Amino acid sequence: MQCSWKAVLLLALASIAIQYTAIRTFTAKSFHTCPGLAEAGVAERLCEEGPTFAYNLSRKTHILILATTRSGSSFVGQLFNQHLDVFYLFEPLYHVQNTLIPRFTQGKSPADRRVMLGASRDLLRSLYDCDLYFLENYIRPPPVNHTTDRIFRRGASRVLCSRPVCDARGAADRVLEEGD
Numbered sequence: 001m002q003c004s005w006k007a008v009l010l011l012a013l014a015s016i017a018i019q020y021t022a023i024r025t026f027t028a029k030s031f032h033t034c035p036g037l038a039e040a041g042v043a044e045r046l047c048e049e050g051p052t053f054a055y056n057l058s059r060k061t062h063i064l065i066l067a068t069t070r071s072g073s074s075f076v077g078q079l080f081n082q083h084l085d086v087f088y089l090f091e092p093l094y095h096v097q098n099t100l101i102p103r104f105t106q107g108k109s110p111a112d113r114r115v116m117l118g119a120s121r122d123l124l125r126s127l128y129d130c131d132l133y134f135l136e137n138y139i140r141p142p143p144v145n146h147t148t149d150r151i152f153r154r155g156a157s158r159v160l161c162s163r164p165v166c167d168a169r170g171a172a173d174r175v176l177e178e179g180d
Helices: 005-028 040-047 051-058 073-081 094-103 110-128 133-138
Strands: none
Touching: 005 073, 094 110, 094 133, 110 133
């Protein structure tokens, strides 16, 4: 059976939409198994809307999207980016590569690879822990007072283009394209 690229694309988009809906449903509803429990005491304890449910609504979830080139990661990132409470950073390792690759020798030595992998790992870990200060080591020119407009494709992130990240000097009036 042959499938056209349009059919495959349609299936992929439908799958992403279903996953997005499922994620929204799981984070918005409690899924206790109340009906059918034999012991009344157990059923009452399970069905109480206690701190566990409240904790799940307020807890932050960290997601790291690892993808190869041309695999749809920008599209998936933009799905997350539509939610106002989501922080999305497009290609965070761009700055590491821009800073370290010119310093390496012409050959790709194992030592150069270890430095690149270590720096990439450390940056991803710090970003995963919501520590953006480590990223400043790789941004050129270096940020002043933790402020910069040099983050790669900052226009792709709604959070990076709105308050309180953008300064008050007409930040809301500026139109940022994804390439900015």
